[in-house]
Amino acid sequence: MAATNSSDWTTPRDVVARLRKRWERGDYLAELANGTDWEPFSIPLRGPKAGDITQHYEAALAWARSWAPEVHKHVRIEHRRLGGRLAGVNDVPARVWIERREDLWRLLGVTSTVHRYELLLACAREALPRLATWMADHPMRVVRWEADWPRLQATIRWINGYRGPAVYLRQLDVPGVDTKFIEHHRAILTTLLEHCLPSDRIDTEAARTDFAARFRFLRKPAYLRFRLLGDESLAGFSELTVRADEFTSPPSGITTVYVVENETTYLAFPNQPRSIVILGGGYAVTQLSALSWLHHRSLIYWGDLDTHGFAILDRLRRAFPHTQSILMTRNVLLEHRNQWVKEDAPTHGHLATLSPEEADLHESLMEGEFGHNVRLEQERVRYHLLEGALNDLHQESRNPTAGTADAEQGEEVCRIVTVQSD
Structure with missing residues (x-):
């Protein structure tokens, strides 16, 4: 059979x-x-x-x-x-x-689910017709967020109806909704707001992951921490933290500015006359682009000797093309062979602003000429080399042939050294 x-x-x-x-x-x-x-x-x-x-x-x-x-x-x-x-x-x-x-x-076995969906849809049609249109086209996403949908809808309704000055997300006043709720539901809220809000309420230049910026909420401001060197003070303070967007000019009498990313380096930075040192944060050097007065100063960067250090230098140069670097040379790298560590996630790609010498060293690091993912952290460089580099800068500033154009324009010389964080 x-x-x-x-x-x-x-x-x-x-x-x-x-x-x-x-x-x-x-x-x-x-x-x-x-x-x-x-x-x-x-x-x-x-x-x-x-x-x-x-x-x-x-x-x-x-x-x-x-x-x-x-x-x-x-x-x-x-x-x-x-x-x-x-x-x-x-x-x-x-x-x-x-x-x-x-x-x-x-x-x-979905009878109750269908009834709840119909109730949510009816409520949206009465309060937010544009949201209801989206819900009709994407019903299963509504079902997926069914338990949270009333709060999601209330959030959309509050943002859509708000017409006051810009506020922080913390000021969004919806029962049961706080910043934790918004962060957890950021993706679906972004999608719904993009559908429901008029185009002038959306900053399309801001990343979709930056909820506050995209929907024109106030964001936490960037701060810059700095200390005055050489026994100087400002209103009796030797160290201050200020908003980056308010740091529109250097403190009076300051001619030299150093920017470091490592806190120990920041605290131990050598005293320099008429100078300040700013504590930055790696790729956060982009915050310095708001300091327009740097365009009229000498700008000098010192970062880790690894691919990220050169990438940060490149980023800074894109904002300030005249940026110089110090201690980012092949000789410094080889002199500290015993101090090398591994770079966790090297970057790759062409960095257009590097000088020929910098580009050559950057390419050697990417290609593993010295070994796999070699990295010399800035804080491992011997301290006397920093002192020597600073002395060289002073010698250059005393050169009567240097800075003639600035002197003729009555502009002060400002040198900035950026040190990358760990």
């Missing part, structure tokens, strides 16, 4: 699985939300052939009974005539019909 192909016969579980795939795509809810009239549809069933009735009668009978109408109250079973001379004519299940939406909901 030939083996039965009953494993290919369509089971009730197969039909439910097929319907659930359509449900999970959102097809059924989208049709409901958009007011599409319901039309009954059917799913064909694969079942026994005429020969199976004689050769595999018990299996065929069990399959037919699995589709008994009394077992499947939410569908209509359509039968077809099957049989022949040996087995006689039999009515076997051929199609499953879904006659009403309510039957489909019950079959999938």
Whole structure:
């Protein structure tokens, strides 16, 4: 006797699985939300052939009974005539019909989910029609966030209706919504706000991940911490922290500025006359671009001898093309061979602003000329080399042929050394 192909016969579980795939795509809810009239549809069933009735009668009978109408109250079973001379004519299940939406909901066990979705959609249509349009087009995303949707909608409504001056996210006044909620739901809120807000309420230049900037909320300002060197003080203070956007000019009488990223280096930086040292933060050197007065000063950078150090130098030069570097040479690297460590995640790519010597060393680091991911951290460079570099800068400033153009314009010389963080 030939083996039965009953494993290919369509089971009730197969039909439910097929319907659930359509449900999970959102097809059924989208049709409901958009007011599409319901039309009954059917799913064909694969079942026994005429020969199976004689050769595999018990299996065929069990399959037919699995589709008994009394077992499947939410569908209509359509039968077809099957049989022949040996087995006689039999009515076997051929199609499953879904006659009403309510039957489909019950079959999938989603009746309560559908009712909640309809309530959320109705509420949005009354309060935020543009949001309701999005909900109709993306019903399963609403279902996914169903528990949080009232707070999401209330947040959208508050932001959409607010017309006052710019505020911090902390000032958003919605019951049950705080900055933690916004951060956790940032992605879905961003999508909804982009759909609901007018274009002038969205800063498309800001990254989608920067929620505050994109929707024109106030952001935490950048701060610069600096100390005055050479026994100088400002209003009795030797060290201050100020907002970067308010640091529009150097303190009075200051002619030299150093920017360091490592706090120990910042605290131990050698005393220099008429100078300040600023504590920065690696790639945060981009904050210095707001200090427009640096365009009229000499700018000198010192960073780690690794690919990131040169990338930061390149970034600083893009803001201030006249930036020089110190202690970022092949000789300094080789002199500290015993101090090398591994760079965790080297950068790659062309850095257009590097000098020929800098570019050559950067390429050697990328290609592993000295070993795999070699890195010399700035704080490992011997201290006397920093003192020597600073002395060289002073000698250059005393050179009567240097800075003539600035002197003729009555501008002060300001040198900035940037030291990259760990």
